Amino acid sequence: xxxxxxxxxxxxxxxxxxxxxxxxxxxxxxxxxxxxxxxxxxxxxxxxxxxxxxxxxxxxxxxxxxxxxxxxxxxxxxxxxxxxxxxxxxxxxxxxxxxxxxxxxxxxxxxxxxxxxxxxxxxxxxxxxxxxxxxxxxxxxxxxxxxxxxxxxxxxxxxxxxxxxxxxxxxxxxxxxxxxxxxxxxxxxxxxxxxxxxxxxxxxxxxxxxxxxxxxxxxxxxxxxxxxxxxxxxxxxxxxxxxxxxxxxxxxxxxx
Amino acid sequence: xxxxxxxxxxxxxxxxxxxxxxxxxxxxxxxxxxxxxxxxxxxxxxxxxxxxxxxxxxxxxxxxxxxxxxxxxxxxxxxxxxxxxxxxxxxxxxxxxxxxxxxxxxxxxxxxxxxxxxxxxxxxxxxxxxxxxxxxxxxxxxxxxxxxxxxxxxxxxxxxxxxxxxxxxxxxxxxxxxxxxxxxxxxxxxxxxxxxxxxxxxxxxxxxxxxxxxxxxxxxxxxxxxxxxxxxxxx
Numbered sequence: 094x095x096x097x098x099x100x101x102x103x104x105x106x107x108x109x110x111x112x113x114x115x116x117x118x119x120x121x122x123x124x125x126x127x128x129x130x131x132x133x134x135x136x137x138x139x140x141x142x143x144x145x146x147x148x149x150x151x152x153x154x155x156x157x158x159x160x161x162x163x164x165x166x167x168x169x170x171x172x173x174x175x176x177x178x179x180x181x182x183x184x185x186x187x188x189x190x191x192x193x194x195x196x197x198x199x200x201x202x203x204x205x206x207x208x209x210x211x212x213x214x215x216x217x218x219x220x221x222x223x224x225x226x227x228x229x230x231x232x233x234x235x236x237x238x239x240x241x242x243x244x245x246x247x248x249x250x251x252x253x254x255x256x257x258x259x260x261x262x263x264x265x266x267x268x269x270x271x272x273x274x275x276x277x278x279x280x281x282x283x284x285x286x287x288x289x290x291x292x293x294x295x296x297x298x299x300x301x302x303x304x305x306x307x308x309x310x311x312x313x314x315x316x317x318x319x320x321x322x323x324x325x326x327x328x329x330x331x332x333x334x335x336x337x338x339x340x341x342x343x344x345x346x347x348x349x
Numbered sequence: 350x351x352x353x354x355x356x357x358x359x360x361x362x363x364x365x366x367x368x369x370x371x372x373x374x375x376x377x378x379x380x381x382x383x384x385x386x387x388x389x390x391x392x393x394x395x396x397x398x399x400x401x402x403x404x405x406x407x408x409x410x411x412x413x414x415x416x417x418x419x420x421x422x423x424x425x426x427x428x429x430x431x432x433x434x435x436x437x438x439x440x441x442x443x444x445x446x447x448x449x450x451x452x453x454x455x456x457x458x459x460x461x462x463x464x465x466x467x468x469x470x471x472x473x474x475x476x477x478x479x480x481x482x483x484x485x486x487x488x489x490x491x492x493x494x495x496x497x498x499x500x501x502x503x504x505x506x507x508x509x510x511x512x513x514x515x516x517x518x519x520x521x522x523x524x525x526x527x528x529x530x531x532x533x534x535x536x537x538x539x540x541x542x543x544x545x546x547x548x549x550x551x552x553x554x555x556x557x558x559x560x561x562x563x564x565x566x567x568x569x570x571x572x573x574x575x576x577x578x579x580x581x582x583x584x
Contacts, residue, residue, distance in 0.1 A: 248435070249429075252400065252429040253428070253447055254421040254422070255447070
């Protein structure tokens, strides 16, 4: 694969300066953020480059464990932020992501779909965890929103004698659907709107499109299953924090 | 024919919003609850079916603290109709059977009977709740609560969003329920005429306290407090 020289990299940075100058010109007030985000992105990627180089050099299982733990922690923290106010949002996401990543690894390694090598397992796990993180954040946010918008319906259900799981069912069904829609849409248009990142990477790296597609199918289906399971598990656990032991609806406060 | 059996009783009930509430409700009566907005009327009735709990005092249902009943069972016996219909997505039938299915009491015949009672045609059972008018939705919501065969019915301004004709209809149904099933009704209303027309007893609540309670006629004819006099004049 041809290497990108430092000079070429600099050219891309100049490319970013165009929208930055324009936003300055139009007083959009986002010039600073754009520069900061770009810089942060570059620094993060360079650091990750070194971290990955290090991880790929050490024993596979240690590297995978370390990487997966860090990824799940970061993802859970991020999703937990969206679920602020929901009791144990971080812990719920962490547990769900850990279980799902475990299942995915058993599937990949157990059925010899990919070899247990850091170079394969870490980036692919990253994709699964990243997408599941989005699903978890969406599910948590949607739960909060729907419990507030449809409070009347939940109260009506409770007043009819429904237990919290039954009353919450009115909301959870929609939460799961909403959290799954982006990945269903993604699956529908895969390859049509844009070539998925992994496939693009493999093709640029010199793999044949057919070989790249095999990997892409594995990862796309794994992501789809993980995202679906994440939204189901997270909703099924997190709805509990909207009720107390006396089957009463509790107010969720953002600053809890 | 009104019995004297006490069905609900409050002793020194208090929350953050209501204070020192003592009250008695007799079985088979209609209690109308009046008072200015934000005075604590909804807070009070939400305590009766344990949508919320009081911070102090106790509420007795048939002489037993409401906290001693299993929550779903208490809520089946003390049903609630809200100001908005709050129907669940789906058909009218799915809404009507929501409660009875919890208790294994649903029969298609019950659905028809309930619709007849709220004077909606049987064909409505299969209708999507989105396809019926607001007034019809509120009647379905009323029927959905009655489907549980409650002993007490709590109504939080449940008729305020209805047109006059439908309101009259619901009122007739309420009186019929009291007469035939000895059901007890506590209804919050802003409509003083309605409070007077339907009530056997009336609670007047202001500033989180029950300032007056007694026979509806007495309260309206000779209010004892300045607050109620003023309220009856301005409303």
